Amino acid sequence: MGWRDALPAVRGRLAFDEPLAPFTWLRVGGPADVLFLPADEDDLADLLGGLDPGVPVTPLGVGSNTLVRDGGVEGVVVRLGRPFAHVETQGVRVTAGAAALDAQVAKVASKAGIGGLEFLTGIPGTIGGAVSMNAGCYGSEIKDVLVSAHGLVRQGRAVSFNDPHSLGYRHGWGWEEGVIVTHAVFEGRPDEAAAVEARMAAISERRETTQPIREKTGGSTFKNPPGHSSWKLVDEADWRGKPFGGAMFSPLHSNFLINGGDASAADIEGLGEAVRADVLGKFGIELHWEIKRLGRALS
């Protein structure tokens, strides 16, 4: 009998060998051994507490910064859905569930006359992913507005985090600490709703013209090395728009990998690795993946 035959009783949805490609922006990759959509936080705690401790558990948001490898993901992949998508305001504070879309949080904040969270409108992920990655754009990042984040550790115990100043460039609090973020509290400042909405509209317009937001992409592929822009290095190494299997770096933004339609995860990762090697050879600079690569390659 394997671990999948001994899963604890839960109220949410459990699916075996569920393809993950439809759950990611890049639309590639194999299945999760088990995909779990918990009914609520207690349900998630029950699954974590009752699961064989040796089984890996991986949270997934909307997969806007994730490459799932072709062989799929070992263990349980947890996807938080509607029960974790609440957004409430109180004064200048916003409490959001980990499955709430960043853009939705920005919208609710703006309607409540809360400024400072509008950068979230430009990030197409969830609050869980944003806290975990310390997501940001145009000079603002999660650590600037985060008051506290809350989640469950692998064994199912609740934990909280309230030291946002310790977060760094694309390093947040969550997955790397072995925590599934369930909700977070943010603080903005009083502002005119119309002014906040105008700034959000400007961000959306800027995104439309500078990023391939309608393509199958994973957002920024590489973190910016200190003192350099990854997009410039990819460009100067002459990889912009060059096909590699079914993948390429976007002609519009050369740090965005895109799946042209029939790429495999191996094509996409292979292209990223080829560019890393080329940039290291040509300029002596090491690029580090910002996209999270999950799971196993096909043997």
Ligand SMILES: Cc1cc2nc3c(=O)[nH]c(=O)nc-3n(C[C@H](O)[C@H](O)[C@H](O)COP(=O)(O)OP(=O)(O)OC[C@H]3O[C@@H](n4cnc5c(N)ncnc54)[C@H](O)[C@@H]3O)c2cc1C
């Ligand atoms: C067109 C486009 C533009 C983008 N622009 C930006 C940008 O300007 N700035 C920026 O920072 N990012 C940007 N991104 C990347 C991406 O949107 C962010 O990193 C986002 O925060 C990821 O959220 P997600 O829900 O999609 O996370 P996923 O991609 O699903 O997961 C990302 C990581 O977070 C972990 N994670 C997800 N949910 C949880 C949770 N509940 N608890 C713990 N860990 C969790 C996952 O395990 C994984 O390691 C862009 C992406 C795209 C496609």
